[in-house]
Amino acid sequence: MAKFKCSAYNCKSTNASGVTFFKFPLYNRRKLKKWLDNMRWKGWTPSRFSLLCSNHFEEKCIDRTGKFVKLQQDAVPTIFSFPEHPVKKTLAINPRSKRYKPPGSEESQTSRALSLPAAAAAPKTAKLTVKKQKPSETEEEAAGDPKRSDRWRIVTDEALMKIESFPCFFHGDYCLPQQDILWAPDDSFNVECEDPEKLIEVKEPWQWLGLDVRGPLPATLNGHKYILTVTDYFSKWVEALPMQMCHASQVAQHVSDIISHFGFPLRILSRLPHDIVHKINRELRDQLKVTISLVVHHQQTGTADLTTQRLIGRMTSDLIEEHPADWDVYLPAKVFSLCFTEHSETKERPFSVLCCRGLQPVPSPRGLNFTYSKIRECAFVVR
Incomplete structure (x- = not known):
């Protein structure tokens, strides 16, 4: 069985530990931004394979009434354990991936993440509950006024x-x-x-x-x-x-x-x-x-x-x-x-x-x- 890992900082949960894992809302831009803001990872973007465990959600955000455990429609993770300073997430890179860059390349040097052991050297962490915040008016305006492209107009149904x-x-x-x-x-x-x-x-x-x-x-x-x-x-x-x-x-x-x-x-x-x-x-x-x-x-x-x-x-x-x-x-x-x-x-x-x-x-x-x-x-x- 594949081993699932949680994407949150300092979380050791896996599918062997009995917790439930949820996918990131990649298709809801505004909701995804709330998730990432609360997670506080610096310079990290989830992929379609990234998961977050149920330990980071309040019980009211989880629906256990059906056959499968799922999140409520407006669920946002709020329970995390953070260091005092933001850290970068270290990604596991597949050498065969098209996105993989050799260690010596310029792009790999600029995108290299700090290792978690270095982050662990930071002062002791405190368990925090992040308060849910409504999107600011600036965010609302930006989402409603997308930047237009100069390309010729494409048609759809x-x-x-x-x-x-x-x-x-x-x-x-x-x-x-x-x-x-x-x-x-x-x-x-x-x-x-x-x-x-x-x-x-x-x-x-x-x-x-x-x-x-x-x-x-x-x-x-x-x-x-x-x-x-x-x-x-x-x-x-x-x-x-x-x-x-x-x-x-x-x-x-x-x-x-x-x-x-x-x-x-x-x-x-x-x-x-x-x-x-x-x-x-x-x-x-x-x-x-x-x-x-x-x-x-x-x-x-x-x-x-x-x-x-x-x-x-x-x-x-x-x-x-x-x-x-x-x-x-x-x-x-x-x-x-x-x-x-x-x-x-x-x-x-x-x-x-x-x-x-x-x-x-x-x-x-x-x-x-x-x-x-x-x-x-x-x-x-x-x-």
């Missing part, structure tokens, strides 16, 4: 915006609501168009696709912070790929790979800004050696298939909550599960609709009976 426990801790405030992670609104686009001249019907798989970029998300160990999603409106098939940067060249490269496998669609709709769509098309023309513009700016990109967009949003939120440091590793399995599960609208699996009906990939660009200006004005209806 409503489900992702409603995540109250989004792990913004990993990258400060830029993952908080009301910032770049907002999806471009589709509310102004009227999809209930009765004019047949302004309707485009989606009748077959891999005709019309939707493209979106989600992020910035918590960076993984591989440096991925964005997710590119390409969805087929008819079959509900989803392609989702992690990206390190939100550059048009990276988006185009992934789209090229998708086309090389599934063939050319009629066109790809995207609600990304016009200038970004233009750059993506320019890259695609160079990479695929075509003369047409495959991606068309359209505000109905998200609302043409709301159900699938919500499923992707839920998948993304679950993925980041379960695997914040390596969600990119688990992304293919999540997408695989999504495409092999019966869709609530079609009552069929996307894989069955797209791949099991003898549809042959189209190896070259497909002609259109519509001009690009008409496509932007039309509403899409999936038959």
Whole structure:
């Protein structure tokens, strides 16, 4: 059995001593700050493997009524034994870890922690009970006014915006609501168009696709912070790929790979800004050696298939909550599960609709009976 250790200063508790261990609230930035302030470690940040034992919580903070012992929603650790001066925590470093720096490197010298034996030489400690403090007005204002990024606006769906426990801790405030992670609104686009001249019907798989970029998300160990999603409106098939940067060249490269496998669609709709769509098309023309513009700016990109967009949003939120440091590793399995599960609208699996009906990939660009200006004005209806 793995041996759990408490992260508090001078605490010798392990799982063999009969105490209960709790994870840090990494997905609640304000609550996490209270925990760390009370722990008084200098220059230390918990990982998803860090634990704190029940000895540091008052009994009223612990819920023992159920099958498992858990913390109350507003529980904050307040019982600690401290030296008179703050100390730095010594971390156990795995030499194989990507974050490991050799002892002689400049970065390792600046980040080297003081050893606990040195801290033990400090004057005798006194057992203290830390009083709970309300966040100051300055903290409240700072949390409500995140610093805006100069990057181009990324779009996402409503489900992702409603995540109250989004792990913004990993990258400060830029993952908080009301910032770049907002999806471009589709509310102004009227999809209930009765004019047949302004309707485009989606009748077959891999005709019309939707493209979106989600992020910035918590960076993984591989440096991925964005997710590119390409969805087929008819079959509900989803392609989702992690990206390190939100550059048009990276988006185009992934789209090229998708086309090389599934063939050319009629066109790809995207609600990304016009200038970004233009750059993506320019890259695609160079990479695929075509003369047409495959991606068309359209505000109905998200609302043409709301159900699938919500499923992707839920998948993304679950993925980041379960695997914040390596969600990119688990992304293919999540997408695989999504495409092999019966869709609530079609009552069929996307894989069955797209791949099991003898549809042959189209190896070259497909002609259109519509001009690009008409496509932007039309509403899409999936038959």
